[in-house]
Amino acid sequence: GIQVEQSPPDLILQEGANSTLRCNFSDSVNNLQWFHQNPWGQLINLFYIPSGTKQNGRLSATTVATERYSLLYISSSQTTDSGVYFCAHNNNAGNMLTFGGGTRLMVKP
């Protein structure tokens, strides 16, 4: 299957700092998505970003499908941004979401 590598695996930020999380794929993927799992375990869909760039408040995501990577930008980080960020993609049929290993982010006040 397609290998998904997320980097860095762990990240500690001071509140207010910016960061970039990366997701690399071993092959072309469908329907790239980003999720945030908060410290209480809730998974929230952040972006559906098969290609191009999207922004939502302090978060933005860019996928360069031809180069097999996606980036998640967090600007002016807040303690509530802490948790684990996952990228995920669908199989060719489009209905089976496979998750990367995640980036664990801690934002300190």
Add this chain to the structure above:
Amino acid sequence: DAGVIQSPRHEVTEMGQEVTLRCKPISGHDYLFWYRQTMMRGLELLIYFNNNVPIDDSGMPEDRFSAKMPNASFSTLKIQPSEPRDSAVYFCASSLTGAYGYTFGSGTRLTVV
């Protein structure tokens, strides 16, 4: 809509006992997914349904695991008999399209002792 509702939130059971996890998807969503999350294996898809029909159960680890979706508003994941290695957080998710727009439930934390 109240989102995807899972019950129970926490379950502690003894090895060998039957465990049933429950999920109510978002009304109108045609796809329902069961995932398992562990430290070792991360988030894994166990099975998914489309219009109440199981489409792919290749992620179900063993015959001890079974899932049903008797109607559009309810699904169960059953483990019988349970084993300590089944301890994990089990998530249910639903989607309108299957490709994106996933909404996850809060999960059931299962501990088998």
